[in-house]
Amino acid sequence: MKIVQVKDYKEMSQKAAEVIIHKVKQENRINLGLATGGTPKGLYEAMIEDHRKNGTSYQHVTTFNLDEYIGLKEQDPNSYHYYMAESLFNHIDIPKFQTYLPNGLADDNNHECEQYDRLIQALGGIDLQVLGIGQNGHIGFNEPGTSFQSSTHIVTLEESTRKANARYFNTLDDVPTHAITMGISSIMNSKEILLLISGEEKADAMQKLLHGEISEDFPASVLKRHSHVTIIADQKALSGVL
Numbered sequence: 001m002k003i004v005q006v007k008d009y010k011e012m013s014q015k016a017a018e019v020i021i022h023k024v025k026q027e028n029r030i031n032l033g034l035a036t037g038g039t040p041k042g043l044y045e046a047m048i049e050d051h052r053k054n055g056t057s058y059q060h061v062t063t064f065n066l067d068e069y070i071g072l073k074e075q076d077p078n079s080y081h082y083y084m085a086e087s088l089f090n091h092i093d094i095p096k097f098q099t100y101l102p103n104g105l106a107d108d109n110n111h112e113c114e115q116y117d118r119l120i121q122a123l124g125g126i127d128l129q130v131l132g133i134g135q136n137g138h139i140g141f142n143e144p145g146t147s148f149q150s151s152t153h154i155v156t157l158e159e160s161t162r163k164a165n166a167r168y169f170n171t172l173d174d175v176p177t178h179a180i181t182m183g184i185s186s187i188m189n190s191k192e193i194l195l196l197i198s199g200e201e202k203a204d205a206m207q208k209l210l211h212g213e214i215s216e217d218f219p220a221s222v223l224k225r226h227s228h229v230t231i232i233a234d235q236k237a238l239s240g241v242l
């Protein structure tokens, strides 16, 4: 794992945007894996700014998001469909039909999971996957204990994850209890991974990632088995390891 140390959230976002924009410009076709949450917001803002200023085009880009809550409509401001539209897709020239997220309202969730993995494979796999990390080491919604062999699947969200995400909802009760997430093996199939880590609340996770053992109890530790991972981490996240 290559570690890029940056000063703060802003610099992390800027550096991540540079990596993605460079790839997008270089390739004729590219499949990006995207995440939601607080971490990639600044990255998406930097991509939008670059699109406006420099005209970087996303016409040839296809995106696959890691996860979606079960039970929220696309138009629900807390759905990840809504987040992605508002935070990125509505502000760049990517064709809407080239942006994929798991469908949290499918009649048959298991079928939806299988289809999602199949679709990613059929379209050539993910070239570059952006990841954030949970304080408990989760990636996507793969909570501690998730099998490293897992493909896209349905998860019951841990109380700690629901609490961490409750800031976006009116009450904790409004936070869905289940989600669909790309599995650990789906994530590991990506050709390249860009993990963004910012803030002191992630310092413990950063420390475990770098110095802990590879274990399903700490899902992100699997990334040590991937041959092309870049971590962009800020000073606060690195405060426990430097």
Ligand code: F6R
Pocket: 034, 035, 036, 037, 038, 039, 040, 066, 067, 131, 132, 133, 134, 138, 139, 140, 141
């Ligand atoms: C969201 C996702 C999650 C987040 C993680 C960190 O698509 O995959 O694993 O990356 O929960 O969330 P933030 O960035 O809000 O700290």
